[in-house]
Amino acid sequence: xxxxxxxxxxxxxxxxxxxxxxxxxxxxxxxxxxxxxxxxxxxxxxxxxxxxxxxxxxxxxxxxxxxxxxxxxxxxxxxxxxxxxxxxxxxxxxxxxxxxxxxxxxxxxxxxxxxxxxxxxxxxxxxxxxxxxxxxxxxxxxxxxxxxxxxxxxxxxxxxxxxxxxxxxxxxxxxxxxxxxxxxxxxxxxxxxxxxxxxxxxxxxxxxxxxxxxxxxxxxxxxxxxxxxxxxxxxxxxxxxxxxxxxxxxxxxxxxxxxxxxxxxxxxxxxxxxxxxxxxxxxxxxxxxxxxxxxxxxxxxxxxxxxxxxxxxxxxxxxxxxxxxxxxxxxxxxxxxxxxxxxxxxxxxxxxxxxxxxxxxxxxxxxxxxxxxxxxxxxxxxxxxxxxxxxxxxxxxxxxxxxxxxxxxxxxxxxxxxxxxxxxxxxxxxxxxxxxx
Amino acid sequence: xxxxxxxxxxxxxxxxxxxxxxxxxxxxxxxxxxxxxxxxxxxxxxxxxxxxxxxxxxxxxxxxxxxxxxxxxxxxxxxxxxxxxxxxxxxxxxxxxxxxxxxxxxxxxxxxxxxxxxxxxxxxxxxxxxxxxxxxxxxxxxxxxxxxxxxxxxxxxxxxxxxxxxxxxxxxxxxxxxxxxxxxxxxxxxxxxxxxxxxxxxxxxxxxxxxxxxxxxxxxxxxxxxxxxxxxxxxxxxxxxxxxxxxxxxxxxxxxxxxxxxxxxxxxxxxxxxxxxxxxxxxxxxxxxxxxxxxxxxxxxxxxxxxxxxxxxxxxxxxxxxxxxxxxxxxxxxxxxxxxxxxx
Numbered sequence: 001x002x003x004x005x006x007x008x009x010x011x012x013x014x015x016x017x018x019x020x021x022x023x024x025x026x027x028x029x030x031x032x033x034x035x036x037x038x039x040x041x042x043x044x045x046x047x048x049x050x051x052x053x054x055x056x057x058x059x060x061x062x063x064x065x066x067x068x069x070x071x072x073x074x075x076x077x078x079x080x081x082x083x084x085x086x087x088x089x090x091x092x093x094x095x096x097x098x099x100x101x102x103x104x105x106x107x108x109x110x111x112x113x114x115x116x117x118x119x120x121x122x123x124x125x126x127x128x129x130x131x132x133x134x135x136x137x138x139x140x141x142x143x144x145x146x147x148x149x150x151x152x153x154x155x156x157x158x159x160x161x162x163x164x165x166x167x168x169x170x171x172x173x174x175x176x177x178x179x180x181x182x183x184x185x186x187x188x189x190x191x192x193x194x195x196x197x198x199x200x201x202x203x204x205x206x207x208x209x210x211x212x213x214x215x216x217x218x219x220x221x222x223x224x225x226x227x228x229x230x231x232x233x234x235x236x237x238x239x240x241x242x243x244x245x246x247x248x249x250x251x252x253x254x255x256x257x258x259x260x261x262x263x264x265x266x267x268x269x270x271x272x273x274x275x276x277x278x279x280x281x282x283x284x285x286x287x288x289x290x291x292x293x294x295x296x297x298x299x300x301x302x303x304x305x306x307x308x309x310x311x312x313x314x315x316x317x318x319x320x321x322x323x324x325x326x327x328x329x330x331x332x333x334x335x336x337x338x339x340x341x342x343x344x345x346x347x348x349x350x351x352x353x354x355x356x357x358x359x360x361x362x363x364x365x366x367x368x369x370x371x372x373x374x375x376x377x378x379x380x381x382x383x384x385x386x387x388x389x390x391x392x393x394x395x396x397x398x399x400x401x402x403x404x405x406x407x408x409x410x411x412x413x414x415x416x417x418x419x420x421x422x423x424x425x426x427x428x429x430x431x432x433x434x435x436x437x
Numbered sequence: 438x439x440x441x442x443x444x445x446x447x448x449x450x451x452x453x454x455x456x457x458x459x460x461x462x463x464x465x466x467x468x469x470x471x472x473x474x475x476x477x478x479x480x481x482x483x484x485x486x487x488x489x490x491x492x493x494x495x496x497x498x499x500x501x502x503x504x505x506x507x508x509x510x511x512x513x514x515x516x517x518x519x520x521x522x523x524x525x526x527x528x529x530x531x532x533x534x535x536x537x538x539x540x541x542x543x544x545x546x547x548x549x550x551x552x553x554x555x556x557x558x559x560x561x562x563x564x565x566x567x568x569x570x571x572x573x574x575x576x577x578x579x580x581x582x583x584x585x586x587x588x589x590x591x592x593x594x595x596x597x598x599x600x601x602x603x604x605x606x607x608x609x610x611x612x613x614x615x616x617x618x619x620x621x622x623x624x625x626x627x628x629x630x631x632x633x634x635x636x637x638x639x640x641x642x643x644x645x646x647x648x649x650x651x652x653x654x655x656x657x658x659x660x661x662x663x664x665x666x667x668x669x670x671x672x673x674x675x676x677x678x679x680x681x682x683x684x685x686x687x688x689x690x691x692x693x694x695x696x697x698x699x700x701x702x703x704x705x706x707x708x709x710x711x712x713x714x715x716x717x718x719x720x721x722x723x724x725x726x727x728x729x730x731x732x733x734x735x736x737x738x739x740x741x742x743x744x745x746x747x748x749x750x751x752x753x754x755x756x757x758x759x760x761x762x763x764x765x766x767x768x769x770x771x772x773x774x775x776x777x778x779x780x781x
Contacts, residue, residue: 024605192573232568425578
């Protein structure tokens with residue numbers, strides 16, 4: 001069933017004017033026993049393509065999806081490639097209509113595709129349209145912001161279309177478009193915690209449901225490639241001039257990508273009651289701040305240790321029970337060193353048995369979308385029983401005491417996956433997923 | 438569920454550094470000068486009300502993290518430090534369980550604009566010193582580093598009502614036991630590019646900049662004679678599918694009835710407000726409603742944070758027993774919150 005089908009069902013009742021479920025505060029029930037939260041829908045857009053299957057096949061084999069950037073001029077950049085998405089010409093059919101859909105910024109379109117897939121899979125709209133929306137992003141509709149600026153500095157330039165550019169550039173605009181497209185009543189929360197934003201968004205939605213603020217939520221992340229951000233990372237010399245090789249002894253930087261991912265989260269009770277298919281369960285979330293530096297992690301990964309430990313402690317899971325860690329693993333000297341140190345310290349002797357890989361070698365660093373895309377990958381791993389390899393790594397950094405997975409593994413029955421996201425500003429997030437048997 | 442208290446407020450605004458400057462300006466209707474923000478296209482400059490320099494050099498300005506920061510981070514630190522000191526929270530990093538939620542509308546726009554211009558000139562020479570300070574969460578990160586707080590730290594982006602949504606996040610964290618205290622902050626820095634965007638929707642807007650901070654906590658200040666509670670934050674009523682007036686009414690209805698004549702309404706709009714009488718009170722009468730935006734200009738998220746700061750300050754000074762903060766956002770939503778003195 002496609003999410004747009006629900007528009008024609010006789011039980012469809014537009015909820016925009018209905019009373020929303022509850023105030024934002026106080027919103028925790030009096031007798032606050034934490035509830036179990038499951039994933040009933042997942043949508044993903046990356047340079048591998050649109051949707052679960054194309055992405056699962058790409059990640060399972062450790063394929064790479066990089067090409068020369070076509071969205072803006074990179075001729076004066078050190079690096080010329082990124083994992084750029086091939087967006088289809090036609091958007092999903094939604095309540096937005098063709099004209100409004102055509103005005104959407106690139107990142108908003110990717111978000112729409114991901115949300116469409118997730119909502120269709122979960123069928124949550126049959127039950128309710130009162131869906132809090134929690135999204136992570138770092139740059140919102142930046143390409144339109146850039147266009148606005150270029151027009152604004154033109155001598156004698158007109159203001160034609162400038163209002164539209166501003167409207168669709170703002171970070172909240174993509175979420176509002178999503179809410180309008182699928183007639184969701186919100187509330188809307190946009191978390192801009194740099195490269196941890198997607199992980200924080202899913203974690204925040206998980207907490208909302210766990211503690212009784214809502215029975216369900218749409219959570220995810222998105223970011224599109226933009227000239228400003230691409231040039232920014234290039235100016236820092238953070239982009240790899242060769243290929244992205246996470247945890248390689250000779251790694252030389254990250255690669256950028258773009259995409260979007262969305263999860264539908266709800267209480268286990270509600271999911272079971274309505275017979276929803278459960279993809280996986282989220283059982284832990286840790287968030288902390290690394291105060292070391294605006295762009296560099298603490299060398300020992302202090303905040304990362306805290307987030308991994310907190311996520312596992314919530315679920316009463318020991319490091320040795322973690323079957324796979326989807327690392328933040330950007331491929332930079334500093335991040336991978338700090339993350340390796342953190343995993344070693346947190347896991348102790350168990351580190352040697354933990355399988356780790358970074359999918360950023362395949363699709364690049366998706367910034368605000370990264371944590372959300374990697375949450376979907378974690379769900380895929382639990383559901384389909386494979387581990388995505390990091391095939392680009394040739395010489396594993398001796399500092400990594402864990403098992404870096406470098407070849408496809410298709411027979412991996414894993415019970416727990418930990419997903420790490422660490423960002424500029426010291427934002428750190430870890431999510432713990434459990435297989436749904 | 439345990440109560441959530443407002444323990445401190447802080448502000449940096451075109452009226453000056455400190456809550457008192459803001460409060461006095463609003464109370465007495467001070468007229469504040471505007472400055473021109475020149476536009477590169479040669480068109481008529483935008484008008485803005487900018488924050489003056491601080492009256493004395495604050496000690497925190499020497500922190501290494503602020504060396505390359507843009508004004509928004511400095512305003513954020515200024516407001517946060519005032520709120521924390523008022524709330525009796527030490528600034529030396531000894532308060533480990535301190536959350537931080539920062540709300541912004543445009544965020545670090547000055548460096549973003551400068552960096553992008555450098556990219557347009559020649560991306561191979563664009564400055565790596567500027568780029569890191571363009572991220573939305575730079576102010577929150579600098580504040581966390583200054584306070585040595587490793588706990589939860591979110592930056593939320595959205596329309597101006599997002600400040601109250603941030604307050605709700607903080608309050609829920611406190612009730613969940615995730616943190617004991619949480620600084621909630623709204624901040625903006627003025628730039629011709631922001632003014633360019635705002636005036637497309639509000640033609641004669643005068644942009645403002647600065648920051649406002651409220652400190653929420655699981656316990657009142659030990660010395661507080663009458664603690665102030667955050668009573669509720671309404672749901673966020675999206676404009677889609679309804680008029681802004683309808684959204685505003687809905688948000689106010691969710692707060693429930695006000696407690697009567699000792700309620701002050703701090704609102705974001707110009708002109709009439711549903712909770713205020715049509716005829717404004719005479720100068721000698723107690724104020725019943727304020728809008729900092731009317732005096733200071735369109736401060737975006739800073740403006741809505743000043744609303745909450747004024748609400749807290751009015752209660753602290755016993756100018757009211759209850760304060761309603763009512764925000765009609767520029768394009769996305771309406772939302773409201775209620776603070777009140779805890780009696781007995």
